[in-house]
Amino acid sequence: MDDMKLEEWTNGAPPAEALDDWRVYELALRNPDTFPCIYVAGAPGCGKTYSALHVAPPKVVECVTLQQDMGPRDLFMQQSVEAGTSRWIDGPATRAMKAERSRLILNELPNASADVLSASYALLESSETSTFALPDGSTVTKGGALQIVVTGNQRIDTLDPIMRDALASRLTPALWLEGLPPEAVAWLPAIFRNVARSVAMAPGDARVDLRAWVQLMRIADAIDAGDVDMTFHDAARIAFGRNAASVIEALETEVD
Ligand SMILES: Nc1ncnc2c1ncn2[C@@H]1O[C@H](COP(=O)(O)OP(=O)(O)OP(=O)(O)O)[C@@H](O)[C@H]1O
Numbered sequence: 547m548d549d550m551k552l553e554e555w556t557n558g559a560p561p562a563e564a565l566d567d568w569r570v571y572e573l574a575l576r577n578p579d580t581f582p583c584i585y586v587a588g589a590p591g592c593g594k595t596y597s598a599l600h601v602a603p604p605k606v607v608e609c610v611t612l613q614q615d616m617g618p619r620d621l622f623m624q625q626s627v628e629a630g631t632s633r634w635i636d637g638p639a640t641r642a643m644k645a646e647r648s649r650l651i652l653n654e655l656p657n658a659s660a661d662v663l664s665a666s667y668a669l670l671e672s673s674e675t676s677t678f679a680l681p682d683g684s685t686v687t688k689g690g691a692l693q694i695v696v697t698g699n700q701r702i703d704t705l706d707p708i709m710r711d712a713l714a715s716r717l718t719p720a721l722w723l724e725g726l727p728p729e730a731v732a733w734l735p736a737i738f739r740n741v742a743r744s745v746a747m748a749p750g751d752a753r754v755d756l757r758a759w760v761q762l763m764r765i766a767d768a769i770d771a772g773d774v775d776m777t778f779h780d781a782a783r784i785a786f787g788r789n790a791a792s793v794i795e796a797l798e799t800e801v802d
């Protein structure tokens with residue numbers, strides 16, 4: 547950006563509507579070259595992974611949920627056994643690196659083992675190219691057109707300080723998502739929207755995530771199709787579990 551443009555930009559009037567973190571997340575997903583490595587955290591079921599899978603997906607999208615007992619090999623290469631013989635096949639990180647344009651979603655990276663974490667730090671290096679040695683003796687090079695989306699359930703600043711610093715220096719933006727993604731709200735029938743938004747922000751055990759609404763809609767479709775014979779109250783009891791009474795009350799108030 548030249549000096550004139552920069553001056554115009556920094557003196558420019560503030561946008562009418564400030565960006566909230568959902569909009570920043572979407573913007574980052576749509577602009578992988580500007581935001582090659584991003585961290586996105588929020589309560590379970592708020593829609594982090596779904597957005598990473600569905601917003602402006604490149605041709606190759608790889609998604610892996612990390613667990614303590616996984617090693618770097620699960621990320622880079624996996625052993626496949628066919629007809630009694632085993633051979634190495636590419637793991638999700640390798641497939642993403644080999645593709646021309648790709649997105650690699652690392653769900654729950656903060657829960658990964660120390661070995662996977664250090665392999666991931668190398669993967670998240672912003673240097674133009676990094677080369678990785680694979681267990682079969684070959685190497686793979688990370689090009690520039692890979693976007694990595696790290697998801698977690700904790701704000702980045704509440705992570706263990708060593709991990710926090712390692713991730714914060716490699717991942718921008720580092721977001722905390724509240725409530726529901728605007729597209730998910732729009733997807734819900736209008737009469738559910740206000741209640742869905744409000745119970746998604748409820749504290750502690752009273753919080754109701756999107757999965758419950760997805761379940762409710764699935765049952766509603768089955769009722770409509772005549773496959774399932776139950777009342778709306780029954781469907782809500784099944785979908786919302788321990789929070790059913792309060793959600794039903796809120797929905798009834800909304801309809802009145
Ligand atoms: N924009 C959307 N439109 C419609 N449905 C959505 C949308 N976003 C999420 N959902 C629904 O909500 C469910 C939960 O979303 P998702 O798996 O992305 O949550 P998450 O934040 O990754 O949760 P966790 O922290 O448990 O991994 C999805 O399976 C999907 O059915």
Ligand SMILES: [Mg+2]
Pocket residue numbers: 594595596653697
């Ligand atoms: Mg997820």
